[in-house]
Amino acid sequence: MFKLKEYNTDAKTEILAGITTFLTMIYIVIVNPVILSSAGVPFDQVFTATIISAVVATLWMALAANYPIAIAPGMGMNAYFAALVVGSNGSIDYATAFSAVFVAGIIFIILSLTSFREKLIEAIPNNLKHAISAGIGLFIAFIGLRSAGIIVANKSNLIGLGDLQSEKVVLTLIGLAITIILYTLNVNGALFFGMIITGLIAFFRGQLSFDKGLFASPHLPDGLMISNPFAAFGDVIHHDLYTVVFSFLLVTIFDTTGTMVGVAQQAGLMKGNKMPRVRQALLADSFGTTIGALFGTSPTTAYVESSSGVAAGGRTGLTGVTVAILFIVAAFFSPVVSSVSGVAAITSPALIIVGSLMMGAVAKINWNDFDEAFPAFLVVLAMPLTSSIATGIALGFISYPLMKLVKGKGKQVHPLVYVFAVLFLYQLIFLPH
Numbered sequence: 524m525f526k527l528k529e530y531n532t533d534a535k536t537e538i539l540a541g542i543t544t545f546l547t548m549i550y551i552v553i554v555n556p557v558i559l560s561s562a563g564v565p566f567d568q569v570f571t572a573t574i575i576s577a578v579v580a581t582l583w584m585a586l587a588a589n590y591p592i593a594i595a596p597g598m599g600m601n602a603y604f605a606a607l608v609v610g611s612n613g614s615i616d617y618a619t620a621f622s623a624v625f626v627a628g629i630i631f632i633i634l635s636l637t638s639f640r641e642k643l644i645e646a647i648p649n650n651l652k653h654a655i656s657a658g659i660g661l662f663i664a665f666i667g668l669r670s671a672g673i674i675v676a677n678k679s680n681l682i683g684l685g686d687l688q689s690e691k692v693v694l695t696l697i698g699l700a701i702t703i704i705l706y707t708l709n710v711n712g713a714l715f716f717g718m719i720i721t722g723l724i725a726f727f728r729g730q731l732s733f734d735k736g737l738f739a740s741p742h743l744p745d746g747l748m749i750s751n752p753f754a755a756f757g758d759v760i761h762h763d764l765y766t767v768v769f770s771f772l773l774v775t776i777f778d779t780t781g782t783m784v785g786v787a788q789q790a791g792l793m794k795g796n797k798m799p800r801v802r803q804a805l806l807a808d809s810f811g812t813t814i815g816a817l818f819g820t821s822p823t824t825a826y827v828e829s830s831s832g833v834a835a836g837g838r839t840g841l842t843g844v845t846v847a848i849l850f851i852v853a854a855f856f857s858p859v860v861s862s863v864s865g866v867a868a869i870t871s872p873a874l875i876i877v878g879s880l881m882m883g884a885v886a887k888i889n890w891n892d893f894d895e896a897f898p899a900f901l902v903v904l905a906m907p908l909t910s911s912i913a914t915g916i917a918l919g920f921i922s923y924p925l926m927k928l929v930k931g932k933g934k935q936v937h938p939l940v941y942v943f944a945v946l947f948l949y950q951l952i953f954l955p956h
Contacts, residue, residue, distance in 0.1 A: 540836050545849040546863075549849075551598070554598070559604065562604065573820050576595065577593070577846075579814045580595070583803075585842070585844045591790065591837035593825075594811050594824065596815060601821040617819075624816035624822055626768050628809060628815075631812055636802070640805045649887075654919060655902060656881055659827050659906065664875050664879065672691045673692055690730060691730070694721065694730060712836070714834060715835060725869060730866055739856075739857045743818060748816065749816060755816075769950075775812065786825070789830055791838075811823035898922040902918065917947035918947075
């Protein structure tokens with residue numbers, strides 16, 4: 524079913540890769556409820572909805588498209604939902620806001636059933652694809668360094684070096700050293716075993732504890748957030764939520780598409796300029812967004828942390844099935860998940876190492892032609908500095924056609940690139956992001 528031999532892998536490697544991906548992205552089942560609960564959504568509602576949407580979307584990606592890419596509610600869109608859609612608008616409650624997410628998901632499904640998103644992937648210039656992969660790598664390495672406390676906020680120049688004597692940083696550096704050694708020795712599952720060893724050290728050093736117990740039954744306090752799909756469309760029309768729907772749609776399309784391309788390139792699964800089984804893959808996040816809205820969570824997206832599983836050897840949907848199963852298990856062990864996800868030193872080394880591996884894509888960028896190099900540079904630079912994959916992609920899409928026009932090469936640019944350059948320019952200037 525997963526064609527393991529064809530992809531030069533085996534079940535053990537795929538399962539270890541799935542565990543690695545799961546451990547690097549499990550924080551979302553805690554962080555997402557924390558963010559959305561600030562908008563009034565019950566914590567348990569979002570916790571369960573997060574897992575349901577992640578399981579549905581990741582299984583679709585695994586079984587229908589056979590990719591080792593995990594999907595879950597995305598960071599950024601949850602903050603936009605809580606702070607701007609609900610928080611800054613007294614007339615909009617969270618139930619109404621979920622209607623906008625649902626409508627965006629339905630439109631997303633329709634677009635994914637057509638050749639539109641497929642053509643979009645083919646339309647992205649190769650240099651920008653390589654830049655997206657490298658930018659994601661730099662971004663997740665930055666996330667790892669920041670969450671571990673190795674990089675901290677600095678008043679004079681925004682960021683600076685953290686306290687290298689703190690227990691959190693020391694544990695991260697030890698875990699990083701252990702994982703680097705294992706990876707250098709070509710140990711299968713080096714990232715996963717690095718996390719296990721780091722977790723054991725954290726436990727015996729008192730940095731990891733399970734004071735809240737081990738088991739808790741998942742439930743949905745509010746039941747289904749959307750029981751009548753037609754009423755959801757009515758809410759969008761009544762409250763004029765067209766801009767909100769557009770924002771969810773635009774950012775999620777490019778966040779997911781960019782991540783899929785970057786991870787697929789890292790795994791060596793791209794066939795020239797095309798992504799095999801792309802339509803099945805693109806339906807995964809659109810279904811995840813729609814299902815997630817029904818139960819009570821913000822839009823889903825392909826997770827950059829999937830690259831950690833790819834680095835651990837994941838090449839097929841068996842990796843995704845493993846992730847989905849672990850999410851189901853996590854639904855019954857929320858106290859344990861909360862404890863492990865609260866120790867950044869366990870997962871940060873994997874993110875840093877994977878980031879270094881993905882940065883190798885910069886070698887494939889054409890740095891000799893400035894009209895090719897500078898848009899790629901903006902993509903790589905903007906992703907970590909703005910903490911947004913979509914913003915990096917936006918700047919690349921805006922600058923690329925402009926520079927080609929100035930150079931007299933405007934006809935070489937795909938028409939879709941021009942269309943989205945205008946849309947991204949509008950989004951960056953006039954819409955919250």
